[in-house]
Amino acid sequence: MSHASPTLRFAGETIALERGQTVLEALEARGVAVPSSCRAGACQSCTMRAVSGELPSESQAGLSPAKRALGHFLACVCRPAGDLEVASLGDAAELSATIVEVRRTSGAVLLVRLRTASPLDYRPGQFITLLRPDGLARPYSIASVPALDGPSELHLHVRHYPGGAMSGWLAGVREGVEVSLRGPFGECFYVAEDRDAPLLLVGSGTGLAPLYGIARDALAGGHRGPITLLYGARRAEDLYLREELALLAAEHDNLELIASALEVGEAVDVDGRALDVIALERAPADFSRGLRVFLCGAPALVNGLRRQLFMAGASMRSIFADAFLPSAPATGPSSV
């Protein structure tokens, strides 16, 4: 067996890979700008394409069979065992969009409306990578529903973090500014089968964005089974979208809303228990009725609840989840 380190070829250049180095790290060390955010194989911002060579299977985890067949892979978790030639997906994979409106609501949430240059084929609950004109990339989940809101209209709910690179920029952006999108990505969406089965949607903070999309999509698609939307924030006054949700529930008998906050304060209709406690109390009774669970938001909640529900007897195939991993700074030699 050869012990020479594998090489990476990109845009006519040959780069010797250091032991354990990812394709993303190697390219960044060369000064190649690759969009990236979570750097943990989840957000898909850094998707690239293999031209030749073999891809480690973990670098294609979470990609659709079609994308795998096209040689798409995630550069941030790709540590090639042998020589590999890669290419960026190119501008063809990006869609331009205009920021139509940014409206601030409670909980420091920005309701962002984008209009894409051409219709985007997506399912509510999937996520896109939003690219700022300077290339900064962050994934955001889609709250809109094409059939209800129009095929070129995208709604995002972005939590404004003070000092946040993307969310801070969005908080002050002029309407009419052009951005780019990649995607859609992910498998956290409603499929119109078994319309009588119960659905449980659990989300913290802006984890509500994909769940709002999924709930409206399921209801518009004629879902008959009970839908429970369990959403929460740390403080009751940070809960947002409450009016829209109340309207939706008034229109649909099979939609039940449960709001949760650890600091309930003066609020009425807010459960003071943690989301996972409420979810674990309600879900198991529905396992035998084909319950499907959707989990979005804080990674600790999403990953913890996913595991707890699995241990309580839910099949992993009935749990759809997107953990909102924060973006991670570039590491290794490229950051110095």
Place this chain on the structure above:
Amino acid sequence: MSTSIYEKIGGEPAMAAAVELFYRKVLSDDRVAHFFSDVDMDGQMAKQKGFLTMVTGGPNNYTGRNMRDAHAKLVVKGLDDGHVDAIIELLGETLKELGVGDEEIQQVAAIAESVRDDVLGRSSAS
């Protein structure tokens, strides 16, 4: 050729359910749970599927790392004979719940036994 236990359980489609059953047992067992506490549950399940397919005599298309390399990191963390015993025990419980007979469970355990030294990273007992 006699049908493998893999086929008797129901082949590939049944494997998904078997893996969930086995993985749930492993995560509930204090003796071994800490080896499996990775947050990447999908990745873990894919690997446990490889494990179950291999020991039940499923299609020999395991393309992952060899048993020694796959467990090397765990040996550093203290993997020992007791852990292998526990895994074989949980494997037996899983198969029993799937309706596999005692005799066949013994055959599966023997396949797992046969790689014990590799899993524990030692040269085979002479």
